[in-house]
Structures are given as structure tokens and as C-alpha cells.
Amino acid sequence: MKYSLSRLVTKLVDYKMKNPVIAASGTYGYGEDYKDYYDPSVLGGISSKGLTLNPKPGNNGIRLWETPSGLLNSIGLENPGVKAFAEKSISKMKAIDSMLIVNLGGDNLEEYLEGASILNGYPVDFIELNISCPNVKAGGMAFGMQCDSAGFITREIKKISKHPVIVKLSPNAPSVSDIAISCQENGADAVSLVNTFQGMAIDIRNKRAVFSNMYAGLSGPAIKPIALRMVHQTAKAVSIPVVGLGGISSWQDAVEFIMAGATAIQIGTGNFPNPNLGKEIVEGLEKYCEDNGLKNISEIRGII
Amino acid sequence: MAVIIENKNLGDGMYLMKTDCTKKSSPGQFYMVRGWDKYPLLSRPISIFDWDGMTTSFLYRVVGEGTEILSKMTKGMEVVLHGPYGNGFPDIKEDTVTLIGGGIGTAPLYHTAKELKKRDPNKNIKLYLGFENKSDAAKEFESLDADVIVRYGGYITDYVDYENAGTILTCGPEIMMKAAFERSKPYESKVYVSMEKRMACGVGACLGCTCKTESGNKRTCKEGPVFEGGEVFFE
Numbered sequence: 089m090k091y092s093l094s095r096l097v098t099k100l101v102d103y104k105m106k107n108p109v110i111a112a113s114g115t116y117g118y119g120e121d122y123k124d125y126y127d128p129s130v131l132g133g134i135s136s137k138g139l140t141l142n143p144k145p146g147n148n149g150i151r152l153w154e155t156p157s158g159l160l161n162s163i164g165l166e167n168p169g170v171k172a173f174a175e176k177s178i179s180k181m182k183a184i185d186s187m188l189i190v191n192l193g194g195d196n197l198e199e200y201l202e203g204a205s206i207l208n209g210y211p212v213d214f215i216e217l218n219i220s221c222p223n224v225k226a227g228g229m230a231f232g233m234q235c236d237s238a239g240f241i242t243r244e245i246k247k248i249s250k251h252p253v254i255v256k257l258s259p260n261a262p263s264v265s266d267i268a269i270s271c272q273e274n275g276a277d278a279v280s281l282v283n284t285f286q287g288m289a290i291d292i293r294n295k296r297a298v299f300s301n302m303y304a305g306l307s308g309p310a311i312k313p314i315a316l317r318m319v320h321q322t323a324k325a326v327s328i329p330v331v332g333l334g335g336i337s338s339w340q341d342a343v344e345f346i347m348a349g350a351t352a353i354q355i356g357t358g359n360f361p362n363p364n365l366g367k368e369i370v371e372g373l374e375k376y377c378e379d380n381g382l383k384n385i386s387e388i389r390g391i392i
Numbered sequence: 393m394a395v396i397i398e399n400k401n402l403g404d405g406m407y408l409m410k411t412d413c414t415k416k417s418s419p420g421q422f423y424m425v426r427g428w429d430k431y432p433l434l435s436r437p438i439s440i441f442d443w444d445g446m447t448t449s450f451l452y453r454v455v456g457e458g459t460e461i462l463s464k465m466t467k468g469m470e471v472v473l474h475g476p477y478g479n480g481f482p483d484i485k486e487d488t489v490t491l492i493g494g495g496i497g498t499a500p501l502y503h504t505a506k507e508l509k510k511r512d513p514n515k516n517i518k519l520y521l522g523f524e525n526k527s528d529a530a531k532e533f534e535s536l537d538a539d540v541i542v543r544y545g546g547y548i549t550d551y552v553d554y555e556n557a558g559t560i561l562t563c564g565p566e567i568m569m570k571a572a573f574e575r576s577k578p579y580e581s582k583v584y585v586s587m588e589k590r591m592a593c594g595v596g597a598c599l600g601c602t603c604k605t606e607s608g609n610k611r612t613c614k615e616g617p618v619f620e621g622g623e624v625f626f627e
Contacts, residue, residue, distance in 0.1 A: 121597040152590040152600040
């Protein structure tokens with residue numbers, strides 16, 4: 089189908105996205121895995137699998153556990169390292185006509201900074217600062233739990249990064265909107281939320297935790313109502329753009345997040361059961377605008 | 393979408409579902425299968441029992457909510473099939489091929505044996521099938537032009553003639569595949585194993601099914617599910 093997407097054109101900071109639909113980090117590889125289903129350049133943006141300065145083999149043992157309408161994962165940021173990624177995959181991702189976000193994690197500040205400085209040498213559109221991964225022992229979510237640490241790392245990254253920075257927030261913090269305010273005060277260009285909820289599962293037959301890391305991250309439709317509430321609260325609390333995610337599995341879900349105040353939305357776990365989801369949401373939003381006489385999707389942004 | 397032509401109860405929790413999916417697939421590949429809309433969340437990775445150009449069928453065991461739903465579906469109902477995915481068993485040049493399957497791991501060996509014979513009618517194919525309990529599953533392999541050896545209970549790997557095995561293709565519990573790999577070592581047989589892991593996406597995106605190999609992490613759904621035995625059992 090030919091897209092006449094002017095209704096969906098969305099400005100994220102200074103970037104003009106063709107539509108507000110972004111593939112979420114960790115669910116879309118480096119942009120190539122769903123090519124048999126649709127051209128990934130249909131999407132407004134793609135966020136890379138989470139990268140860290142040094143390669144990570146990921147976690148041992150079971151990595152996936154299905155729950156009622158949800159998915160617990162404990163991947164553990166398996167990735168080839170920022171440098172190998174930058175040399176091997178950025179040009180390929182750049183060849184896709186879509187906004188390129190590089191998701192960057194780290195065990196400590198130095199790693200984040202070095203990762204960001206390597207990325208300064210490459211043509212990426214945004215860095216998504218991952219301070220919310222619940223599946224790594226050091227760093228990860230630790231930075232995202234308190235306002236001062238979240239603000240601190242945002243400020244340090246902003247000092248050196250040539251690229252605009254989206255900070256990806258954890259729903260496990262006492263107040264996500266307070267963390268978002270702190271990120272904004274320290275120069276974040278946007279925030280994205282939510283990453284996964286920390287959860288766990290127990291294998292009662294063998295009397296042990298399912299995951300070798302004990303806890304894991306919950307995603308999928310089960311978390312959508314909570315994610316939506318957090319996006320709503322955060323969008324009311326900050327003036328920078330909010331990218332909303334958490335359990336979106338239809339265009340209707342995407343409309344809800346936009347009405348709650350999200351400038352753009354990300355689809356993650358929803359890609360797994362439905363590999364056409366990205367394309368379907370773009371088409372669904374387009375039709376929604378047409379049916380409701382909207383000149384641009386932003387007319388419904390934050391109306392709730 | 394594919395339409396179910398038949399969904400046969402073979403006993404001991406095993407079923408054979410035949411669908412009208414004509415899409416070409418290779419031996420050892422799998423589909424992400426779902427017979428429902430939103431719940432349960434994930435599709436189920438199920439290996440291809442047979443593809444004959446007109447139909448695709450699946451031999452599966454009821455192990456949870458998803459396969460339970462599949463088992464209750466009947467002729468005429470629709471299933472969603474995403475795939476075929478993964479790299480299956482390679483074409484084998486050697487004259488003799490031994491296939492060893494354990495339990496529901498026998499599923500991909502039908503199509504594999506059939507294709508090997510089709511490519512080379514002179515190929516000597518031995519198929520060892522081990523099941524814990526009696527059922528009609530083994531009957532589904534009877535039509536193969538191969539020596540089919542079936543055992544119930546015990547370890548199927550105890551019955552294999554490793555000395556004259558040729559290339560070994562195996563699918564089943566990891567411990568069984570490892571035993572086959574270890575016992576074939578003195579004869580320097582080439583061994584291919586089909587790994588099973590929990591999967592979410594099936595396309596290589598989520599890294600949930602990562603398999604540790606001698607040459608680093610591989611995705612079971614993408615680079616696998618079939619690997620060389622030595623790649624996987626190296627520790």
C-alpha cells in the first residue's frame with residue numbers, strides 16, 4: 089500500500105518522523121528481522137537492541153516465561169558491544185528510511201560515557217539512554233530508581249553527546265513522573281516509558297526460581313493499563329516529549345497512549361505474536377485520522 | 393491462515409495436525425503456530441512433521457495452555473502459521489544416515505527421512521524412535537521407506553548401531569542428543585542436533601532462545617534449530 093502519511097507526521101524534538109510508531113528496543117533486533125513481513129521503513133523509528141560498551145553474552149538459564157497476557161524476560165542485554173554494533177550495523181540501520189535510535193546501557197557511568205562518545209562518530213538520530221533494564225546485575229535500572237542518580241547520568245551524557253537524548257524510564261521507580269522531571273531539569277530531550285516491570289516466577293515442581301537472575305522484566309498487554317497511567321502522569325508533569333510504551337498491541341492501544349499525552353509510541357512485545365503489528369498500527373492510525381477528520385494525529389495528543 | 397484438515401489424537405498426549413498450508417518448507421524447520429486470537433500471548437514454535445506440497449502437518453504434544461487449545465481444534469478451523477523459520481537439517485551426501493528421535497522430538501524426522509530418500513533413492517536410512525509410553529505416534533512413520541526401529545521406555549540411544557551409523561541427525565531431549573553425540577565420537581560420525589528453546593518472536597529479534605555454541609551465541613530460531621553436535625556440546 090502507498091502511504092499518504094502527512095496526517096501522521098510527528099515532530100520529536102527536532103526530528104520529523106513520518107509517523108509516531110517506533111519499534112521498541114530489544115524486540116526488533118537491528119531493524120532487519122521482520123523484513124519478510126513488511127518494509128521496516130514503514131515505521132517512524134526503530135530503537136536498536138540495547139547496547140553496552142563491552143559485548144555481553146546475556147543471562148544463563150531460562151530467558152522467557154509466559155504469564156497471563158504477559159511475558160517475563162531475562163535476556164540480560166546480550167549484545168556485541170557499541171563498537172562492533174556501530175561498525176557493523178549502523179550503516180544497515182541507516183539504510184532503512186526511518187528514525188534511528190540507539191539504545192545505550194551500561195554497568196557504570198564511565199561505560200555509558202564511553203559508549204556515547206563512540207556514537208558521536210556515527211550518524212544516529214537519537215540515543216535512548218537505558219537506565220531501566222531490570223535484568224543486569226550492575227548499572228541498568230539502578231540509575232533509574234532515584235531522581236538524583238537519573239538526573240546525574242542524564243546531565244553527564246548530555247555534556248558529551250552530540251546526539252539528542254531520550255531517557256528510557258523504569259516503572260519500578262517510586263515515582264516515574266518525578267524521575268522524568270529530574271531528567272528534564274538535567275537536559276533530557278525526551279523521555280520514553282515504560283521499560284518492563286520487575287517480576288518473578290517460581291517453578292513449584294523443582295522448588296526454585298524460574299530465572300537464574302531471580303527477577304525478570306514483565307511486558308505485554310498485562311502491563312498496558314499501568315503503563316498508560318504512568319505515561320499520562322508523566323506527560324502532565326514535563327514539557328519535553330514523552331514516548332509511550334508498555335503492552336501496545338493494536339492501533340487502538342496506540343491511540344490511547346497518544347490521548348494520554350504521548351508524542352510517539354513504541355511497540356515491543358506486541359511484535360512477537362503479530363509480526364505485522366508495526367505496519368498495522370501505522371495503517372490503523374492513518375485510518376483513524378481519516379475517519380475522525382484529523383489533519384494531524386497531534387490533535388488528539390494529551391486530550392485526556 | 394491455514395485450515396485444519398485433520399487433528400488426530402495419537403494417544404499419550406500427542407496429536408497430528410494436518411493443515412492446508414502449501415508453503416514450501418525444509419526438513420527441520422518450524423512454524424510459530426497459534427489457534428487463538430489474543431490469549432495466550434505467544435505463538436507456539438512447532439516443528440514440521442511433513443510437507444508434501446499440498447499440506448503441512450505438525451506432530452505435537454500437549455504441554456501447556458497453547459498446545460491444549462490446539463489439541464481441541466477440529467477440521468475446518470483456522471490456525472495462524474508464521475514461518476517456516478530456522479535452518480533445518482542439511483542435505484546429507486553420505487550413503488548412510490541415522491536419525492534418532494526421542495519423544496515429541498521425533499516430529500521433524502519424518503519429513504527429514506522422506507526428503508533424504510527423495511533426493512537419493514539409494515540412501516540407506518535408519519530411523520530410531522524412542523517413546524516413553526505406547527501410543528499411535530510410531531504408526532505415522534510406517535509409510536517411510538526406511539528401517540524404522542521403535543522402542544518404548546529406556547534409552548533409544550542404547551539401541552543405535554553407531555559403528556555403521558553414517559551421519560547422525562537427532563532431535564529430542566538434550567541429554568539424549570548429547571548421549572548420541574558422545575557415543576558416536578569413536579566412529580567420527582558427523583552429528584546434527586535440533587535444539588529446543590523457549591521462543592517469543594521466532595525471527596531472531598528477541599534473543600530469548602539464545603544457544604551457547606563453541607563459536608559464540610547463536611539464535612536457535614534463526615541460525616538453528618539445527619546445529620552441529622560439536623558446536624553445541626563443547627563444554
